[in-house]
Amino acid sequence: MKSKTCQSCGMPMAKDEDFGTEKDGSKSKEYCTYCYQKGIFTEQDVTIDEMAKKGGAVMSHMFEIPMENAVKFSKEQLSCLERWAGRAILFCESCGMPMKKDEDFGREKDGSKSRKYCIFCYQNGAFTEPDLTKEEAVLKYAPMMARHLNMPLEKAKLMVGSYLSTLGRWQE
Structure with a gap:
């Protein structure tokens, strides 16, 4: 899998488990598992x-x-x-x-x-x-x-x- 960078925190996402999830359970193309779960940011109000x-x-x-x-x-x-x-x-x-x-x-x-x-x-x-x-x-x-x-x-x-x-x- 080609590595990507989380578009929220900048973390490299190289493995399948690094990717966050969308509402439907599919892997997010843009955000890591720490920043994005079930289609929403884990810390919605963080600056x-x-x-x-x-x-x-x-x-x-x-x-x-x-x-x-x-x-x-x-x-x-x-x-x-x-x-x-x-x-x-x-x-x-x-x-x-x-x-x-x-x-x-x-x-x-x-x-x-x-x-x-x-x-x-x-x-x-x-x-x-x-x-x-x-x-x-x-x-x-x-x-x-x-x-x-x-x-x-x-x-x-x-x-x-x-x-x-x-x-x-x-x-x-």
Whole structure:
């Protein structure tokens, strides 16, 4: 099963049991089991700030990120998810960048907008770094993440590696 990301909390959903349920008992296509059961949110009145505090606390503990940085980063990530943005915002299936504006999207050979990849990863119908491996991407992105969040590099490598595993380019 291809991994997806919960559009409420951002949790990777890789296994069948990770997915929430709709009213009819079928698996939700958008929300995880912790956020969504029987067609409704498990915490209907939770705010994005409250959700960011919860997610930030987990990230802070797992990856040794200072709490303030983890909460801020969590809120940035949540703000791009359908539950909080009010619309689906596509993420690059190579690096994970949210593609909010037209100029964020990569381009196909015919100049049309790629629905999968950002301008930094994909231009003129091809990857800008076609031979980049997932391991090389981790080594490329982890130092930036470590600096941005003031976290240990080794923890950043774990975090980036886990996140990249949810993206299409690295699942194919």
